[in-house]
Amino acid sequence: MEIVEEYMSRVHDADLYPDHYVIHQKQGNQLTIECEQSGKYYDAINFGSNDILGLSQNEAVKRAAIEAIETYGTTNSSCATLCGRIDVHRQLEQEISRFKGLPHTYLFLNAWMALQAVMDGFCHLAIPVPDFRNTRETLILTDIQNHGCITSAVVNADSRSGKLLTQSPKVRVKAYRHINMDNLKQKLERFARPEDRIVVVSDAVFSMDGDIVPLPQMLDVLERYPGCVLILDEAHSSGALGATGRGIYEHFGLSPQDVKDRGIEPIIMTTFSKFAASAGAAISSYSKAFIELLDACPTSIGTISPPPSTTAAALEAVRQLQQQPDLPRKLRENTAFLRRLLRDQGFEALGETNVVPIILPDGMAPKQFAKYLLETMDIWVSPVWFIAKPRLRVVVNVSHSQEDLCNLVDAMVNTREAFSDVFKSAC
Numbered sequence: 001m002e003i004v005e006e007y008m009s010r011v012h013d014a015d016l017y018p019d020h021y022v023i024h025q026k027q028g029n030q031l032t033i034e035c036e037q038s039g040k041y042y043d044a045i046n047f048g049s050n051d052i053l054g055l056s057q058n059e060a061v062k063r064a065a066i067e068a069i070e071t072y073g074t075t076n077s078s079c080a081t082l083c084g085r086i087d088v089h090r091q092l093e094q095e096i097s098r099f100k101g102l103p104h105t106y107l108f109l110n111a112w113m114a115l116q117a118v119m120d121g122f123c124h125l126a127i128p129v130p131d132f133r134n135t136r137e138t139l140i141l142t143d144i145q146n147h148g149c150i151t152s153a154v155v156n157a158d159s160r161s162g163k164l165l166t167q168s169p170k171v172r173v174k175a176y177r178h179i180n181m182d183n184l185k186q187k188l189e190r191f192a193r194p195e196d197r198i199v200v201v202s203d204a205v206f207s208m209d210g211d212i213v214p215l216p217q218m219l220d221v222l223e224r225y226p227g228c229v230l231i232l233d234e235a236h237s238s239g240a241l242g243a244t245g246r247g248i249y250e251h252f253g254l255s256p257q258d259v260k261d262r263g264i265e266p267i268i269m270t271t272f273s274k275f276a277a278s279a280g281a282a283i284s285s286y287s288k289a290f291i292e293l294l295d296a297c298p299t300s301i302g303t304i305s306p307p308p309s310t311t312a313a314a315l316e317a318v319r320q321l322q323q324q325p326d327l328p329r330k331l332r333e334n335t336a337f338l339r340r341l342l343r344d345q346g347f348e349a350l351g352e353t354n355v356v357p358i359i360l361p362d363g364m365a366p367k368q369f370a371k372y373l374l375e376t377m378d379i380w381v382s383p384v385w386f387i388a389k390p391r392l393r394v395v396v397n398v399s400h401s402q403e404d405l406c407n408l409v410d411a412m413v414n415t416r417e418a419f420s421d422v423f424k425s426a427c
């Protein structure tokens with residue numbers, strides 16, 4: 001442990017460790033939070049939450065969660081494969097299938113487990129069957145800036161538990177440049193072999209840059225590889241993109257059927273922690289066989305099924321979105337409003353969605369900037385400093401008023417000025 005002790009003390013000395021906050025109360029975007037380090041309390045406006053449609057405090061969603069607890073208790077106390085699903089699991093799977101336009105869906109506790117199951121299942125066929133031998137290698141192409149759950153699943157894809165159980169063939173993983181479809185094309189031309197099973201996997205909206213995968217151009221590249229599989233992670237696009245919030249396909253005026261018609265096999269991962277006011281993930285596909293296979297994967301058999309309350313909350317949230325089709329439009333209006341304000345004040349905001357990463361002027365550290373915003377102006381945003389281009393990350397939601405967004409930008413302007421004065425006096 002000495003090395004850990006030494007390392008962590010260096011992390012603290014370099015002010016790299018995140019401050020810890022405890023939320024004591026939440027109403028809309030208004031929070032009472034405590035900074036654990038200082039013990040101070042703040043009544044702040046939240047600009048970091050992923051509750052983009054504001055449904056986590058919707059009365060019908062809360063009631064659905066409470067009723068599920070009353071009907072089934074607080075947990076299912078086992079995995080679905082061994083002890084069965086509850087009816088709410090099946091209803092949510094059917095709802096997601098309708099919502100995403102793919103007939104078969106299976107639920108997971110979260111995105112990380114869902115994608116691990118996809119790799120175990122697709123690459124290694126999970127359970128050994130007498131006299132059946134999978135001989136075809138898998139080639140996976142992944143955007144270099146994909147979310148950590150994708151990166152983790154694909155880097156482990158060659159050594160997943162399925163491989164230990166069977167003699168499954170190799171999995172080769174190649175990263176392509178961020179949303180660069182020419183580079184994806186080049187990588188496919190260079191690495192794809194005739195017998196490969198090809199998988200391309202991408203965030204639909206990138207969680208750190210707030211930009212959108214160029215799906216039409218991607219399909220033009222992929223249709224040269226009939227039978228290839230396209231997995232899109234819709235964590236940040238569900239509820240946000242498309243006229244009715246159905247996500248990336250609706251955004252581009254496409255459907256999964258269009259993709260299928262071009263010889264590409266669409267798979268969608270939906271997550272419930274953002275638009276659906278809950279937790280958990282779902283994998284949807286045209287292939288019933290593939291969804292059955294997921295049920296037999298280690299991350300399905302070896303862990304608890306999604307709890308009744310979170311499953312019911314997600315189900316009601318997806319229904320609420322369909323009953324309130326204006327929510328995605330409102331989200332986009334708020335996003336456009338904030339992005340315009342930031343531009344007018346000379347801030348560099350990346351991407352084009354409600355995930356708004358803001359690169360600060362040289363030398364201004366996001367962590368200190370965010371701390372100043374909270375301590376002096378009761379504004380709470382997420383600082384990100386572990387990646388190549390440190391940034392503030394604002395997530396716009398439908399419950400932000402224009403006044404909230406103006407207050408945020410005014411506070412950022414004041415903070416930038418305060419920090420510039422500190423730099424000037426230090427010179």
Ligand SMILES: Cc1ncc(COP(=O)(O)O)c(C=O)c1O
Nearest residue numbers: 110111147203207233235271273
């Ligand atoms: C693109 C993307 N995929 C997956 C996840 C993980 O989702 P969850 O924690 O809801 O399972 C996130 C979380 O932020 C994400 O941004």
